[in-house]
Amino acid sequence: MWNDRSFRANLGWTLRDTLAMVWRNLTVIRRVPQLLVFSFIQPLIFVLMFRYVFGGAIKVPGTRYVDYLMPGVFVQTVSFGALNTAIGLAEDKNRGLLERLQSLPMSRAAVLGGRVLADTTRNVFIVLLMLAVGFAVGFRAHTSPLEVAAGVGLMVLFGLALCWIFAIIGLFVPNGEAAQAAAFPLLAPLVFASSAFVDPRSMPGVLRWWAERQPVSVTAKGVRALTIGGPEYPTSYVWASIAWSLAIIAVMAPIAIRKYRRR
Amino acid sequence: MTGDSPATAIVAEELRRTFGDVVAVDNISLAVPRGTVLGLLGVNGAGKTTMVRMLATVLKPDSGRAMVHGFDVIKQPQDVRRSIGLAGQNAAVDENLTGRENLELVGRLSHLGKSKSRERATALLDQFGLVDAGNRTVRTYSGGMRRRLDLGAALVAQPPVLFLDEPTSGLDPASRLDLWGVIESLVSDGTTVLLTTQYLEEADRLADNIVVIDKGLIAAEGTAKQLKGQIGDTVIEFEFANPSVAASAATTLGSTVAAGTVVRLVMSNGPATLRDAMNQLAAADIAPSHVALREPTLDDVFLTLTGSGATK
Numbered sequence: 379m380w381n382d383r384s385f386r387a388n389l390g391w392t393l394r395d396t397l398a399m400v401w402r403n404l405t406v407i408r409r410v411p412q413l414l415v416f417s418f419i420q421p422l423i424f425v426l427m428f429r430y431v432f433g434g435a436i437k438v439p440g441t442r443y444v445d446y447l448m449p450g451v452f453v454q455t456v457s458f459g460a461l462n463t464a465i466g467l468a469e470d471k472n473r474g475l476l477e478r479l480q481s482l483p484m485s486r487a488a489v490l491g492g493r494v495l496a497d498t499t500r501n502v503f504i505v506l507l508m509l510a511v512g513f514a515v516g517f518r519a520h521t522s523p524l525e526v527a528a529g530v531g532l533m534v535l536f537g538l539a540l541c542w543i544f545a546i547i548g549l550f551v552p553n554g555e556a557a558q559a560a561a562f563p564l565l566a567p568l569v570f571a572s573s574a575f576v577d578p579r580s581m582p583g584v585l586r587w588w589a590e591r592q593p594v595s596v597t598a599k600g601v602r603a604l605t606i607g608g609p610e611y612p613t614s615y616v617w618a619s620i621a622w623s624l625a626i627i628a629v630m631a632p633i634a635i636r637k638y639r640r641r
Numbered sequence: 642m643t644g645d646s647p648a649t650a651i652v653a654e655e656l657r658r659t660f661g662d663v664v665a666v667d668n669i670s671l672a673v674p675r676g677t678v679l680g681l682l683g684v685n686g687a688g689k690t691t692m693v694r695m696l697a698t699v700l701k702p703d704s705g706r707a708m709v710h711g712f713d714v715i716k717q718p719q720d721v722r723r724s725i726g727l728a729g730q731n732a733a734v735d736e737n738l739t740g741r742e743n744l745e746l747v748g749r750l751s752h753l754g755k756s757k758s759r760e761r762a763t764a765l766l767d768q769f770g771l772v773d774a775g776n777r778t779v780r781t782y783s784g785g786m787r788r789r790l791d792l793g794a795a796l797v798a799q800p801p802v803l804f805l806d807e808p809t810s811g812l813d814p815a816s817r818l819d820l821w822g823v824i825e826s827l828v829s830d831g832t833t834v835l836l837t838t839q840y841l842e843e844a845d846r847l848a849d850n851i852v853v854i855d856k857g858l859i860a861a862e863g864t865a866k867q868l869k870g871q872i873g874d875t876v877i878e879f880e881f882a883n884p885s886v887a888a889s890a891a892t893t894l895g896s897t898v899a900a901g902t903v904v905r906l907v908m909s910n911g912p913a914t915l916r917d918a919m920n921q922l923a924a925a926d927i928a929p930s931h932v933a934l935r936e937p938t939l940d941d942v943f944l945t946l947t948g949s950g951a952t953k
């Protein structure tokens with residue numbers, strides 16, 4: 379049934395439809411800059427608080443605290459960026475927009491693909507801003523610029539993986555507020571019970587076990603491996619983070635797309 | 642890509658769809674000849690939107706079959722989608738895009754290509770009186786403007802079959818009249834339309850044929866004239882001093898008390914119905930405190946055709 383030509387034509391339309399949706403989502407993000415500013419303020423507050431208020435009292439292995447902190451803040455930033463996926467999809471459903479899109483002869487993967495890619499673009503933008511903030515508060519990379527760039531890639535890939543999880547939430551809840559309410563309890567233990575801000579070795583039993591293994595921590599350590607390096611932050615965490623991200627995408631993207639296609 | 646235009650643009654056979662325990666559409670069959678308008682009339686919760694969503698390939702029927710523009714909604718959904726426009730119950734336009742951007746996006750996603758999408762957007766903004774507002778974000782639009790834009794979005798790909806789900810609900814009377822005019826001009830260009838409404842007046846004005854649905858089943862069907870013939874042109878409302886007088890008046894007139902002290906009578910025999918009723922009441926020595934003539938409403942359709950009152 380799927381001879382080569384129709385398969386290629388389908389792939390072409392999938393790409394074009396996805397790009398059209400990316401354009402639409404980015405236009406909306408651009409038109410409502412308050413949302414973007416808000417996404418930027420939260421990690422900014424964390425930087426100021428942990429760098430200047432608590433930072434003096436926090437001990438981390440093998441490096442200055444600010445160099446430990448910033449990779450954690452980056453991963454926090456991309457993680458919370460994924461909230462946008464859930465809220466955006468739920469609001470499109472609430473407004474009846476998804477119904478219109480489902481009645482068009484467009485690719486069945488483009489609505490979700492376009493959402494996730496637009497939110498990933500948004501993540502890149504915010505991460506670059508946070509990187510500038512980091513340099514302003516004294517963060518320094520101990521590695522080459524290429525490795526730092528790879529670090530950005532690592533956290534953005536992780537953010538993209540989270541977007542697929544949150545796409546599923548967005549498709550299940552009725553509106554944006556419900557999306558936020560459903561997503562936050564999932565996000566908070568991932569981001570805060572992690573090695574993003576403090577060394578888990580200071581945490582009690584079960585919490586420590588969780589905080590050392592879960593994907594936010596693994597990704598933060600991967601980013602540290604690429605910005606600090608040394609024996610405390612080995613590159614094995616980079617591969618572990620990539621494995622987490624790819625596994626999440628492999629499982630969650632098909633579930634989300636199937637949920638979207640289900641009539 | 643699109644087949645020959647079939648003579649019957651929409652055919653539904655025994656469609657059924659449930660949500661958990663709720664039977665939204667129980668068993669509905671209908672046929673809409675090409676170039677005509679079918680009005681799907683029913684109160685809130687009757688199953689109108691579910692019916693439209695199944696025909697527009699947004700929902701899959703649990704059972705039954707439907708063909709739209711010659712394509713099977715279950716087996717050939719993408720072909721159906723290339724043949725239809727859908728304007729859902731709430732204006733499905735993006736608040737943060739401009740009117741033009743909304744239309745062009747639908748054009749691109751309908752695979753019209755960039756220049757054709759632009760051309761269609763320009764034509765539709767013009768057709769719907771949105772030229773001046775075209776480059777403003779929809780956030781600044783009035784309810785009527787949003788509805789017009791939404792209808793425009795359904796027309797971008799010039800589909801031969803159009804689904805309009807309560808196109809005028811929530812509009813003020815002037816915007817409603819305005820939109821009726823737009824729909825009429827579309828139909829005169831040969832588009833097949835299935836529209837849903839809660840208003841008999843709207844179905845009367847726009848539809849060639851009307852299907853009245855109630856609790857997911859067809860309660861009546863026919864032309865507006867046939868339906869009105871079944872319920873009489875006008876309803877007489879007698880009001881009495883107190884409920885016991887109303888009760889005896891109802892017995893005298895062979896009707897029932899509709900609400901409190903009101904007795905309704907369908908004017909099935911023209912003005913003679915009123916004369917006869919007044920004579921009967923005079924003979925029984927009962928005088929109404931108030932008499933009014935009312936055009937039939939959807940309530941009357943339900944009262945007469947299904948024996949159950951319309952719940953608002």
Ligand SMILES: Nc1ncnc2c1ncn2[C@@H]1O[C@H](COP(=O)(O)OP(=O)(O)O)[C@@H](O)[C@H]1O
Nearest residue numbers: 660663665683684685686687688689690691692
């Ligand atoms: N997605 C849904 N999930 C659960 N129940 C639904 C859903 N859509 C419709 N229903 C129910 O099905 C019935 C018919 O709804 P609907 O088709 O929207 O009626 P109408 O458009 O005539 O007001 C209602 O009882 C409604 O609550």
Ligand SMILES: [Mg+2]
Nearest residue numbers: 689690691730
């Ligand atoms: Mg409805």
